[in-house]
Amino acid sequence: MRIARYEDKGRVRYGLADPESGKVREIAGVPFDRVEATGVARRLEEVRLLAPVVPGKxxxxxxxxxxxxxxxxxxxxxxxxxxxxxxxxxxxxxxxxxxxxxxxxxxxxxxxxxxxxxxxxxxxxxxxxxxxxxxxxxxxxxxxxxxxxxxxxxxxxxxxxxxxxxxxxxxxxxxxxxxxxxxxxxxxxxxxxxxxxxxxxxxxxxxxxxxxxxxxxxxxxxxxxxxxxxxxxxxxxxxxxxxxxxxxxxxxxx
CATH class of the missing domain: 3.90.850.10 (Fumarylacetoacetase-like, C-terminal domain)
Structure with missing residues (x-):
């Protein structure tokens, strides 16, 4: 899996990125829990990729x-x-x-x-x-x-x-x-x-x-x-x- 963090219409989300199809599929919650797709997909050029995690350190x-x-x-x-x-x-x-x-x-x-x-x-x-x-x-x-x-x-x-x-x-x-x-x-x-x-x-x-x-x-x-x-x-x-x-x-x- 390629887990991405991105901004979509002002909201920050996690998703599964697929560079070959050019899409990212939103997942529910955070990736440290079970990864479950919500069914919402966006094209990668439509969203802004963020650092894929916000580390405590x-x-x-x-x-x-x-x-x-x-x-x-x-x-x-x-x-x-x-x-x-x-x-x-x-x-x-x-x-x-x-x-x-x-x-x-x-x-x-x-x-x-x-x-x-x-x-x-x-x-x-x-x-x-x-x-x-x-x-x-x-x-x-x-x-x-x-x-x-x-x-x-x-x-x-x-x-x-x-x-x-x-x-x-x-x-x-x-x-x-x-x-x-x-x-x-x-x-x-x-x-x-x-x-x-x-x-x-x-x-x-x-x-x-x-x-x-x-x-x-x-x-x-x-x-x-x-x-x-x-x-x-x-x-x-x-x-x-x-x-x-x-x-x-x-x-x-x-």
Missing amino acids: IVAVGLNYRDHAREMGKKIPEEPLLFLKASSALNDPGGEIVYPSQSVRVDYEAELAVVIGRTAKNVKEKDAAAHILGYTCINDVTARDLQVKDVQYTRAKGFDTFAPLGPWIVTDFDPTEASVRCLVNGEIRQDGNTREMGASVFRLVEFISSVMTLFPGDVIATGTPPGVGSLRVGDVVTVEVGGIGALTNRVVAP
Whole structure:
């Protein structure tokens, strides 16, 4: 299933997206319960896609691709390196990434995102899949100069619009070997694969849930492959994850 969240005539709804037919079929309630279609369908171009979930928290993982750690001149962590992106940074497919006036270098980071479906606390790696609703794309937008200046990540990763998410949640997906790419103005800048992760998706769920409880709707950003680089005002940046789809946003001035 492809679970979408969208605005239709001023009302926010969940639905099942079918890109081949170009339609989205409304479902009753929220996707963490039983998914049941209402019979109402709309064409995708008639609605506005939103971030497919509103997370209570976005837990991100740093330096989870070995080659990315090397390009940043850092050692590969012995344990997953965690940080939080503000939930207020959430951005929609097609939304504008606002280049903050405090920064002179804003970077893209294409990543696979995990959407939690069931409350998870101290979950074992072998049981992690049962607590995942599905997967989507995320761009972990980063003010790199402020990350270096501040050392810790809160400001650099937390600006409004710095967490584009979408376009939908795919439930039937193998996260162990999926392509992760970033394109800027149509030019490929990142081209990696989840098999290159240091800690797998299921290992991340185990580790994070040993630290903090994960609730339905929470998002894990699983790290970015090598090739990160800067964005300029006017750039169009796309995150593509094989088997999920494409998340595209434009960078605008403050």
